[in-house]
Amino acid sequence: IRxxxxxxxxxxxFILNEMAVAIEVKASNKIHHNHLKGLRALLEEHKVQRSxxxxxxxxxxxxxxxxxxLPWKSFLEVLWTGNLLI
Numbered sequence: 001i002r003x004x005x006x007x008x009x010x011x012x013x014f015i016l017n018e019m020a021v022a023i024e025v026k027a028s029n030k031i032h033h034n035h036l037k038g039l040r041a042l043l044e045e046h047k048v049q050r051s052x053x054x055x056x057x058x059x060x061x062x063x064x065x066x067x068x069x070l071p072w073k074s075f076l077e078v079l080w081t082g083n084l085l086i
Contacts, residue, residue, distance in 0.1 A: 001014055002014075002015050006041055010037055010041035010042075012024050013025050016085065019048050020049045020085055021051075021052065021086075022039060022042055022043075022048045022051045023053075023054060024036075024038055024053045024054070025053075025054045025055070026053055027056065029056045031063070035053065036053070036063065043066055048066070051066050053067065053070070054070055054072050055069065055072065056071065057071050059071065
């Protein structure tokens with residue numbers, strides 16, 4: 001587990017298995033375009049199999065083909081069942 005950061009300040013909280021999964025954690029009830037700056041910068045530079053934003057939204061949803069929004073409880077279910085890594 002590590003993090004990713006550019007020289008200009010974009011960052012992603014967790015990177016798993018050499019860019020297999022990128023996880024950004026936000027304490028927000030609604031994820032907006034600005035919350036995705038770090039993940040989008042990462043996706044421009046690297047091939048990532050799965051990109052996830054963990055937050056307080058009520059339902060999972062897909063933003064772009066590359067970014068999943070997961071409520072924290074859904075994320076924990078995915079993590080605990082071993083389905084995080086594709």
